[in-house]
Amino acid sequence: xxxxxxxxxxxxxxxxxxxxxxxxxxxxxxxxxxxxxxxxxxxxxxxxxxxxxxxxxxxxxxxxxxxxxxxxxxxxxxxxxxxxxxxxxxxxxxxxxxxxxxxxxxxxxxxxxxxxxxxxxxxxxxxxxxxxxxxxxxxxxxxxxxxxxxxxxxxxxxxxxxxxxxxxxxxxxxxxxxxxxxxxxxxxxxxxxxxxxxxxxxxxxxxxxxxxxxxxxxxxxxxxxxxxxxxxxxxxxxxxxxxxxxxxxxxxxxxxxxxxxxxxxxxxxxxxxxxxxxxxxxxxxxxxxxxxxxxxxxxxxxxxxxxxxxxxxxxxxxx
Amino acid sequence: xxxxxxxxxxxxxxxxxxxxxxxxxxxxxxxxxxxxxxxxxxxxxxxxxxxxxxxxxxxxxxxxxxxxxxxxxxxxxxxxxxxxxxxxxxxxxxxxxxxxxxxxxxxxxxxxxxxxxxxxxxxxxxxxxxxxxxxxxxxxxxxxxxxxxxxxxxxxxxxxxxxxxxxxxxxxxxxxxxxxxxxxxxxxxxxxxxxxxxxxxxxxxxxxxxxxxxxxxxxxxxxxxxxxxxxxxxxxxxxxxxxxxxxxxxxxxxxxxxxxxxxxxxxxxxxxxx
Numbered sequence: 001x002x003x004x005x006x007x008x009x010x011x012x013x014x015x016x017x018x019x020x021x022x023x024x025x026x027x028x029x030x031x032x033x034x035x036x037x038x039x040x041x042x043x044x045x046x047x048x049x050x051x052x053x054x055x056x057x058x059x060x061x062x063x064x065x066x067x068x069x070x071x072x073x074x075x076x077x078x079x080x081x082x083x084x085x086x087x088x089x090x091x092x093x094x095x096x097x098x099x100x101x102x103x104x105x106x107x108x109x110x111x112x113x114x115x116x117x118x119x120x121x122x123x124x125x126x127x128x129x130x131x132x133x134x135x136x137x138x139x140x141x142x143x144x145x146x147x148x149x150x151x152x153x154x155x156x157x158x159x160x161x162x163x164x165x166x167x168x169x170x171x172x173x174x175x176x177x178x179x180x181x182x183x184x185x186x187x188x189x190x191x192x193x194x195x196x197x198x199x200x201x202x203x204x205x206x207x208x209x210x211x212x213x214x215x216x217x218x219x220x221x222x223x224x225x226x227x228x229x230x231x232x233x234x235x236x237x238x239x240x241x242x243x244x245x246x247x248x249x250x251x252x253x254x255x256x257x258x259x260x261x262x263x264x265x266x267x268x269x270x271x272x273x274x275x276x277x278x279x280x281x282x283x284x285x286x287x288x289x290x291x292x293x294x295x296x297x298x299x300x301x302x303x304x305x306x307x308x309x310x311x312x313x314x315x316x317x318x319x
Numbered sequence: 320x321x322x323x324x325x326x327x328x329x330x331x332x333x334x335x336x337x338x339x340x341x342x343x344x345x346x347x348x349x350x351x352x353x354x355x356x357x358x359x360x361x362x363x364x365x366x367x368x369x370x371x372x373x374x375x376x377x378x379x380x381x382x383x384x385x386x387x388x389x390x391x392x393x394x395x396x397x398x399x400x401x402x403x404x405x406x407x408x409x410x411x412x413x414x415x416x417x418x419x420x421x422x423x424x425x426x427x428x429x430x431x432x433x434x435x436x437x438x439x440x441x442x443x444x445x446x447x448x449x450x451x452x453x454x455x456x457x458x459x460x461x462x463x464x465x466x467x468x469x470x471x472x473x474x475x476x477x478x479x480x481x482x483x484x485x486x487x488x489x490x491x492x493x494x495x496x497x498x499x500x501x502x503x504x505x506x507x508x509x510x511x512x513x514x515x516x517x518x519x520x521x522x523x524x525x526x527x528x529x530x531x532x533x534x535x536x537x538x539x540x541x542x543x544x545x546x547x548x549x550x551x552x553x554x555x556x557x558x559x560x561x562x563x564x565x566x567x568x569x570x571x572x573x574x575x576x577x578x579x580x581x582x583x584x585x586x587x588x589x590x591x592x593x
Contacts, residue, residue, distance in 0.1 A: 030497055031409060038402040038467065039414065042421040045464040049436035052443055066442055119338070122331035138332070140576045145339050148568045149525050151542050152561040155549050156342035159349060162553065165358045166345055199339065249427075257429025259528055264549065274431045281435060281532075291439070294432045305427045312423065 057291035058084045068288050088292035098293065101271040102300060108187070108272065109255035112194040116202040116251050117244065119195070124206035124243075128213070139207070146200045154193055154264050161189050161265070185267030193261040198254070202247040209243025242311065249308040253301055273297055343565055350558035358553070367559040374556070376544060384541040387455060387530075388523040391462040395519035396512055398463065399470025404504070406471065407478040425465040426472070434532030437461045441533060453535025461533045462523040469522065470515035477511035478504075517575075 026033070059068040060083075069083060092098040127138045145153060160166045161184040168180040183189055217239070221231035259274035266272070273293065281290035350368075354361030371377060402422050405412075425433065441457050444450060451457050485507065489499045527542040534543065548554050 027495065027497055030500075031405075031412075034401045035405040035409065035412060035418065038398045038405070038422070038471075039418055041398055041464070041467070042418075045437065045440070045460060046421055046425060049440035052439045053432075053436045056439055066446070119331065119335050122328045123335040126328045126332040136576065136580060140572060141336055141339070144569060144572050145343070147521055147572055148343070148565050149542070149545075149561070151525070151527055151545055151549075152346070152557075152564060153342065155545070155553075155557060155561065156346040158549065159345060159358055159553055159558075160342055162358060164356070169358060196338065196342070199335070203335075253427050254429060257431055259431050260546075274429065277431050277435065287439070290435060294435050297429060298432060301427075301429065305424075308427055309420070309423050313419075 053291045053294055056288055057088055057295050058086070059288045060085050060087070061286050061288045066287065067285055085288075088288050089296070091289065092292055092296060097271070098273075098276065098296075101273045101276045102296070104271045105256050105258075105273045106300065108190060108194065108270075109252050109258075112191055112198065112255050113202075113248050113252045115191070115195045116199050117248060120199055120202035120206055120247065121240075121244070124203045124210055127203070127207055128210035129215070142200050142203050142207075146204075150197060151260060153197060154261055157189065157193055157196065157265060158184060161192070184265065185269055187266065187270050189265035190262050190270050190272075193265040194251075194255050194258060197261065198251040201250040201254075205246040205250060206240065206243040209240050209246070213239055242315075246308070246311055246315075249304050249311075253304050253308065256301060257297060346558055347562045347565065350555070350562040352555060352558075355555060356553075367555040371556045371559045371563075376539075377541075377560070380539045380541045380544040383455065383538060384524055387459050387462060387540065388520045390459050391466055391523040392516045392520040394459075394463045395466035395470050396516045399467040399515055399519070400474050400508065400512055402467065402471040403474025403478060404500075404508075407475055408483075408504075422468055422471050425468040428465075430526075430528040431532075433465060434461070434529040437464070437529070438532045453533065454538035457533040457535070458530050458538070458540065461529050462519075462526060465529070466519035466522050469518050470512075473511050473515045473518065474508060477508060481507055 055071050056068050059071060061067060062069050069085075071083065123142070127135060127142070130138060158165075162168070163180045163182065163184065165184070167183065168177075171177045172180065213236070217235055218231060221235045222228070226234065257274045258272060259278055262270045262272040262275050274297075277290050277293045277297070280286045280293060349358070349360075351363050351365065352360055353364035353366065402418075406419065406422070437457070437460075441451060441453060441460075445452070451460070485503050486499050489503045490496070494502065525542065526540075527546055530540045531543055531546070534540065539547075545557060545560070549557055
């Protein structure tokens with residue numbers, strides 16, 4: 001017998017046996033594999049990085065690579081010494097710049113959320129009550145900006161708000177003003193940018209909630225003599241509360257940590273914590289301080305984030 | 320009285336849509352402006368499109384962004400689908416609470432924090448193992464991590480909406496769990512997986528902050544390049560780029576909506592003829 005053939009002959013059953021084992025393994029342990037792969041990925045690329053941020057936030061900034069002191073050191077006699085420094089956190093507390101940035105971020109995010117709600121609520125209501133064809137078209141119109149580049153939509157407002165931009169040119173041409181109003185690089189521009197960018201995030205959960213509402217409830221309230229305002233306040237508003245909360249959180253949480261909008265539309269004039277974090281890290285190379293800023297931002301947002309997760313979990317439970 | 324309220328609601332809708340669309344329309348109009356100063360009209364011209372197409376930097380950035388987006392979308396679809404199936408169909412398993420938390424956290428985590436934490440991990444890894452090189456690999460890993468969460472949400476809602484009837488029937492007829500998975504569950508999930516793939520692709524093409532954190536020298540994605548140009552002011556070639564992107568996305572969304580509506584009509588007609 002040819003030796004090559006012989007080798008093939010013995011390899012065949014081996015491969016078959018291995019395949020069979022693999023299939024058996026899949027049959028018996030496939031659930032572990034299905035959970036295991038995404039679980040492992042998230043532990044490695046989401047949880048582990050987060051623990052590193054906490055670790056770095058407790059270190060001291062030094063000029064080295066990487067630019068922070070090690071958390072624990074093994075001395076020559078083998079003794080382990082741990083060095084934990086809370087200076088970064090106390091520094092955040094003592095310097096007005098950081099506290100003001102946190103407060104300003106929360107303020108800007110809250111006001112923008114309210115504006116989104118005031119514009120988005122009637123829009124979602126109108127879409128939910130349209131006939132099916134119109135509803136599809138309107139929904140598509142709301143979703144379309146969501147799929148186009150966020151950065152380019154913010155950029156569009158730079159053209160509108162600039163000193164020689166469209167709004168100023170139009171107002172001067174109409175004779176309303178003689179000198180251009182300074183709108184770009186102000187807090188107003190940041191508000192407009194956030195409301196504009198996050199409006200679809202408010203409309204979609206509101207719509208999803210309103211679509212499930214029973215229209216006859218409104219009619220029942222009217223038949224029983226409730227004025228439209230009363231009917232709205234006592235029937236529609238309470239029933240749409242889950243949508244309002246979900247939409248508001250979806251706007252508030254990312255708006256608080258927003259970086260691009262204050263940077264492009266606010267210039268250097270608007271303090272927001274996302275920009276401070278990025279500056280500390282990139283411009284000042286102070287990694288421990290940037291990490292501490294991130295941890296405190298997370299603490300500020302942990303309550304709305306947990307609330308949002310609770311609501312989502314309950315929604316899914318109901319389905 | 321009722322009439323008045325609906326007029327108010329209708330005008331709010333028009334205002335809202337105008338607010339959403341006027342900036343984009345102006346962006347498109349000014350991309351055809353001859354003048355180098357964006358807001359000053361200097362006559363119709365397509366010169367900025369020529370400038371755009373001749374920019375090698377722009378093509379390189381687009382190429383990198385597309386490669387990242389393709390790899391990201393595919394991996395995110397697979398991982399997100401696995402996660403979604405695990406969450407809806409497996410009931411209780413060890414570590415479920417942690418798993419649920421980890422899969423939904425990237426959805427609400429501020430991007431600056433995700434970017435910073437992943438960069439610190441990549442630096443620690445490359446100090447310890449000499450891997451990964453910052454650039455394509457790190458950006459793709461970062462994108463997969465947050466896009467898989469979005470895919471998982473889509474798969475989760477589709478799975479819980481579709482019920483277990485068909486899967487139960489297959490099992491009663493003697494199909495093994497793995498066969499049920501491949502012959503029943505995954506084909507039913509296919510539309511959700513396609514939607515997830517598209518969403519992951521878009522999220523990746525759109526991301527600026529996380530990519531800027533974890534990218535290395537020389538690897539600029541398209542949003543990073545756009546950002547570095549518009550940071551100093553208005554640029555007519557960016558208007559041209561924006562126009563192309565808006566037109567492409569509009570065609571895509573219109574096509575998707577048309578297909579969905581047509582499918583719905585076909586289903587309704589089928590239901591009526593029966």
